[in-house]
Amino acid sequence: MTHPATQAQAAAARRMFDLTEPVCLVSFFSEEPNDAMAALGFTTYWDGYFAGRSAPLGRVPAEVVDAAFYSFGPGEVARHVPKVWRTTTPEAAREARQQGCVAALRRILGDELVASPGLARAADLLAVAASGAPVGGRVMYAALRSLPVPDEPLARLWHCADVLREHRGDGHVVALVSEGVGGVESHVLSALDMGIHPAETFGRIHHHPRAFLDDLMAGLRDRGLVDDEGRFTPAGRATKDRIEALTDRLAWAPYAALSAAELAELEACLAPVAARLRETGSR
Numbered sequence: 627m628t629h630p631a632t633q634a635q636a637a638a639a640r641r642m643f644d645l646t647e648p649v650c651l652v653s654f655f656s657e658e659p660n661d662a663m664a665a666l667g668f669t670t671y672w673d674g675y676f677a678g679r680s681a682p683l684g685r686v687p688a689e690v691v692d693a694a695f696y697s698f699g700p701g702e703v704a705r706h707v708p709k710v711w712r713t714t715t716p717e718a719a720r721e722a723r724q725q726g727c728v729a730a731l732r733r734i735l736g737d738e739l740v741a742s743p744g745l746a747r748a749a750d751l752l753a754v755a756a757s758g759a760p761v762g763g764r765v766m767y768a769a770l771r772s773l774p775v776p777d778e779p780l781a782r783l784w785h786c787a788d789v790l791r792e793h794r795g796d797g798h799v800v801a802l803v804s805e806g807v808g809g810v811e812s813h814v815l816s817a818l819d820m821g822i823h824p825a826e827t828f829g830r831i832h833h834h835p836r837a838f839l840d841d842l843m844a845g846l847r848d849r850g851l852v853d854d855e856g857r858f859t860p861a862g863r864a865t866k867d868r869i870e871a872l873t874d875r876l877a878w879a880p881y882a883a884l885s886a887a888e889l890a891e892l893e894a895c896l897a898p899v900a901a902r903l904r905e906t907g908s909r
Contacts, residue, residue: 631878638889639877643794645896646752648903649787652730653678653723655909662726666714676703677710678723682769684716694765696799697809699834720773727788728781734906735780739898746779748895751888752786758883759793763800766792783899790880797876801869810834810842815851815866818858825856 631639653659654675663674680691688704695703710719732740739745753775761768770789776782802812810831817828826832826839834842846852851862858866881889 631875635878635881636871636874638881639794640874641893642790642881643874643877645893645900646787646790648900648908649731649784650791651903651908652734652784653727653788655907656727656730656734657909658730658733659723659726662722662729663719666718666722668710668713673706673710673713674719674723676706677714677716677719680707681716681720681723682766682773684769685711695809696802697812697830699810699831699838724776724781724785727784728778730908731780731784731903734908735899735902739902740780742898744895745783745899748892748899749779749783749786751884751892751895752790753782754883754888755880755892756786756789756793759879764793764796767796793880794873794877798869798873800876801872804872805865805869807865807869811846812869814842814846815862815869818852818856818862819866823855823857825852 659678660671660674663678666674666677668674668677676691679695680686683690683694685708688707691707692698692703714722735745757771757775759767761771767789770792773785776785802809807815813828813830814825817823817825817831820828822828826843831839843852843856846862847854847856850859851865853859884892
């Protein structure tokens with residue numbers, strides 16, 4: 627049974643997100659994962675994205691992937707799933723994504739950091755955390771938990787960071803649903819939180835039809851979350867803050883498997899890894 631996280635535990639979960647997210651971002655920003663998916667026969671980034679990320683779910687309908695990912699507009703997932711499985715298998719897609727991400731990390735981090743005892747220790751501690759939380763209500767986390775944990779330290783580091791990212795993502799979906807915020811709406815709130823205005827120019831949503839985005843913003847205005855200029859109202863700001871706070875609380879569970887000393891050691895071991903990746907933008 628899990629219990630509500632304390633404020634200090636939620637803060638620790640946020641720190642761990644800040645340290646592990648640069649590891650995970652190579653899957654989106656580096657060339658090696660894209661090249662690995664292209665070698666399977668994918669000719670577009672998004673085909674590779676949906677194949678690689680949804681692979682642990684298996685050959686499920688687009689509706690299942692859409693529900694688990696939560697962040698895409700109408701019909702976006704269905705343009706890729708299940709079509710991607712005519713090109714390769716979920717097993718091959720998952721393996722290619724991992725190989726590409728590990729290759730990117732090896733290049734960015736360099737031999738000295740990759741071979742360091744600190745990185746190996748971080749991988750071991752992340753493995754404890756990644757396997758230590760309940761799976762109830764965590765679709766993506768449960769799917770990734772079913773996969774074997776790699777033996778090689780760098781591969782283990784990436785895999786476990788990815789598992790923890792999806793665990794947090796599952797909790798973030800819960801937080802969004804609890805506030806009645808839809809997947810594409812969540813990108814508007816994130817854009818405004820990052821200082822992007824108009825929010826419709828944000829890279830995750832700017833490709834949607836103008837009429838769709840106009841209706842989306844009108845709905846947020848009608849609910850009092852954004853003002854006439856498309857900026858946060860006080861209610862919108864409070865809603866975004868509640869979503870982030872609940873996401874942090876729900877993300878704590880894996881780290882409860884570590885002692886306070888182990889968690890501090892994990893933060894220290896990950897710090898140079900995250901710093902190097904931030905320097906390059908995980909590219």
